[in-house]
Amino acid sequence: MKKIFTILTLILFFSIGFLNVDSNSNYATAQEKGMVPGNTLGLKSDADLWRYVRTGKAGSTQMKDELAAVMIQSEGDNWRALRNGPVSTYGAIGLAGIIGLLVVFFFVRGRIKVDSGMSGKTILRFNAIDRFAHWLMAGSFVLLALTGLNLMYGKFFLMPLFGPEVFSAITIGGKYIHNYLAFGFMAGLALSFILWVRHNFPTKVDWEWLKLGGGIFKAGVHPPARKFNAGQKIIFWITMLGGLSVSMSGIALMFPFTTTMMADTFALFNVFGFSLPTDLSPMQEQQYNQIWHGIVSLALMIMIIAHIYIGSVGMEGAIDAMNTGEVDRNWAKEHHGLWVKEEDEKSGNIKPAE
Ligand code: HEM
Known part of the structure; x- marks a missing residue:
């Protein structure tokens, strides 16, 4: 019995010693190796x-x-809080706000009419290529917006309505639409830029247009404008620059961990006195890209809703420009008087001196 007890004590002693030596040496080597x-x-x-x-x-x-x-990755908490907090909240307020404003505007101002009445004669405003570019950009933007909104708000609206299975199918389908149509949007954006940029540089006339509020608040006010008025030029540049930015951040999200665009952009800003972080981990790059993509897209949507309103129900005769391409001459004279003159001079309809 005494013998067995001695053997057991020895085994215990050696095993404790063995464990001790083992963990100590592991600890030592691990620490040495950093x-x-x-x-x-x-x-x-x-x-x-x-x-x-x-x-x-x-x-x-x-x-x-x-x-x-x-x-x-602790920054993930900040990213999530920012996305699910201010970005989605202010985005929703902005979207609801612009829709509300347009409804009020419609009831107060009504549809902007052609004051001199429709003449029945038309003038070509946008040719087939212009219209193709516009609808490629517009159609893909609308679908990108809807599928993007589903990613941000769908679980609050669609999931309770249709249940998780249907919502999941919608979202998976939406993801494919979003990823592939992005290229259609980029093509439409680039083509529209090439076709219209020459009409969109600011001129003195734009200032007059802006001073009169574009004539949209009062009937009978028709500030001068060439092919694009100041309001349209603003929309053009915001669409082009915002569209480019949203495309670049979208590509970074589509091919994750391959770009350093955010760090590079922050470094550029720092030249002008900012102190933004430039040592971003690949994960942080993605998080900043996602937040930026969301903010710019929401801002574009808010502006484009106003554009869609004025280009359709908000103004009599406007949609024809992107529908058939031909607009009523009286509409054109009231909203783009200088452009009509230029076109008439070119076609010999009137002499330059007139
Ligand atoms: C889906 C409904 C839309 C309608 C009904 C619509 C209507 C129109 C119309 C009628 C014009 C020509 C205005 C004129 O003759 O002077 C126009 C121009 C234009 N559209 Fe749209 N549009 C829509 C969507 C979009 C979208 C989604 C975008 C951009 C993402 C867009 C960007 C532009 C730009 C940049 C111009 C030229 C500048 C301007 O007129 O503001 N449009 N649109």
Whole structure:
């Protein structure tokens, strides 16, 4: 009995010794190799381990893949709070706000009529290529907007309405539409830019147009304008620059972890005195891209809703320009008087001196 007890004691002693030696040597080698997170108290300190893990750097696991090796990325909390907080809240307020404003405007001002009445004679405003470019850009934008809105708000509206299965199918389909139509939008945007940029540089006439509020608030007021008035020029440039920005951030989201566009942009801003972070991890790049993509798209949608209103129900005769391409001459004279004169001079309809 005494013998057995001695053997058991020895086994216990050696196993404790073995465990001790083992963990100590592991700890020592890990620390020497710089593998212990934070390299402070090593495996003895949970607080330091988790503090290191929360730096969002690879190294707290032994995975080779830089992204997979990041266990916790604290900036993800900030990104989520920003996306689900201010971005979606202010976006919804902006969208509801512009719709509300347009409804009020419609009831107060009514449809903007052609004051001199329709003449029955028309003038070519946009040819087939112009109209193709516009509808390619517009059609894809509308579908991108709807599928994008579903990603942000769908779970609040569509999921309770149709249930998770149908919502899931809609969202998966929407994702494909969003990803592929993005290229249609980019093509339409580029083509519209090439076709219309020459008409969109600011001139003195634009100032007069702006001073009279574009004549949209009062009947009988018709400020001068060439092919595009000042309001349209503003819409043109916001669409082009916003569209470019939303396309670039969209491409970065479509091909994740391949760009450093946000860090590069921040570095550029810092030249002008900002102090934005430029040492962004690949994950942070994606998060900033997503937030930017969301903000710019929502801002574009808010503006485009107003554009759609004025181009359709808000103004008599406007839609013809993008429908058949031919607009009524009286409409054209009231809204783009200088352009009608230029066109008539070109076609010999009237002499330059007139
Ligand atoms: C879906 C409904 C839309 C309608 C009914 C509509 C209607 C129109 C009309 C009638 C014009 C010509 C105005 C004129 O003769 O001077 C126009 C021009 C234009 N549209 Fe649209 N549009 C729509 C959507 C869009 C979208 C989604 C975009 C951009 C993403 C867009 C961008 C433009 C631009 C840049 C112009 C030239 C500048 C201007 O007239 O403001 N449109 N649109």
